Structures are given as C-alpha cells and as structure tokens.
Amino acid sequence: MLKDITIGQYLPGDSVVHRLDPRTKILLVIGFITSLFLVSNYLGYLIVAAFIAHITVTAKIPFKLILKSIKPLLYFILFTAIINLFMTEGRSVFHFWFLNITIEGINLTVMMSLRLIFLVFGTSILTYTTSPIILTDGIESLLKPFRKIGVPSHEIAMMMTIALRFIPTIIDETDKIMKAQSARGSDFESGNIMQRAKALIPILVPLFISAFRRADDLAMAMECRCYRGGEGRTKLKELKMAGIDAVGFGYSLIVFSFIIMLK
16 A cells, blocks of 8 residues: 555656646646636536646656555545445435435536546646656745745745655654564554554654655755855756646646536
C-alpha cells in the first residue's frame, strides 16, 4: 500500500505539458477543479474523462501510474459512496429494514465517486509534470501580489514544496521501519482494528523521530547556506510564459466552458 502512494513524485520529461509554465498549470488545475464541481450530468463527466485521457497521453504519463495514485484513497471513496447511497432521499428502488436505496442516491454515488477520482487524476498530473523547485517558483509568483496585504508568499511556497518533496522520503522511511519491525516478529496484518492500531506504535515513534531529525538537518543546511527567505533573492531561471501557454489556456478554457455550459 505504501508503494501505491505517488503524491509528490515527479516524472522528468520533455512533453508539451512538461514545458508549460508552472503558473499556467496551477491556474488550469484550479479551473479544472472548479469546473469539476459544477458537473451535474454524465455527459460532463465523459468530457472530463476524455480531457484527462488526452492530457495524460500528451504528457506521456503511464496510465498505470495514474491509476496507482487512486489505490490509497479507495477506502475513502468507498466510504463516501456508501454514505451517499443509503442517506440520499428520493424514489426508492430497494428497501430492507433501515436500508433504503434510491435512484437519486445511486446517481449521487456514481457522480461523487467519479468526481473524487478525476480530482486525484487532475492534481496528480500537475505533480508528475512539474518539479518541486519549479512548482515553488510558480506558487510564489502567483502569491506575490498578496504580499502587499502581508501574505508571506515565498515562505508559503517553500513550505508547500518541502512538504511535497518529503512525502516520498517519509513513505520510504515508513516502509523500511515496517520491514525492520516485521523481521523482529511484528505482525501488522492480523487482529482486529484495535490490535492493528497498537501494532503501529513501534512504527510511529521512530518515524516521528526520523522526521524531526530530517527537519532539523534541513534547517541547519539552509542556515549554513545563508538562507534568509525571499526578500532580495534572485532566480537562476526567470519564469516566462510563451505561446504554448496561450494555446494551453485556450484549449483548457474551451473545455471548461463547455462543461459549465452543460450544467
């Protein structure tokens, strides 16, 4: 299960999507999420699926990798689906004791499940095609106008990027600790929920210690390199939008507008 968590991973490439300006991709992801929550029929979801498939092929990202990012959220999606299926009122199609399934509940369950899956797909493409450093520059550039009202744009961008960067590292560390504990006779699979929760204590303690140690080492390394925040800092590569960003904006806005019009 730990190997199925792909949040924060970056796949180097030279596709059209990789070459887009990070600000363009961030704004398009925001537009995608907004339009996704406005979809209210299956035709709209079909267009969203086609759009994601086209972007995935263009970015040359394996579909297996995209599907792999869904696995850690399967239980959450299943829980949400069950809640919507049995708690939505409407025209009943099945009733047993206190369980009541309605046509409206089935439709809401399918749409909410698709919405969550497509939401993971869209955000995963952003991290797969944008390196953490470039993503930091894009977030900082978009937040720069808010510095006039006291928003620390550079610090926020840095914290978000460090968090994304260390997700794969913490996952690998957790996997190593679990293997070490299993070699010492620990069992993480059998037993009830309480027993499994207690079995996680030997993992959480060293994991927290390792995470704090890494944070301390990172802070010391940044301090040794005279890091003082974003004030007065220059960049080796300045972000510049090109014609490919205009094409990407135009194509995506047409799709998003069509989805919203369908509502």
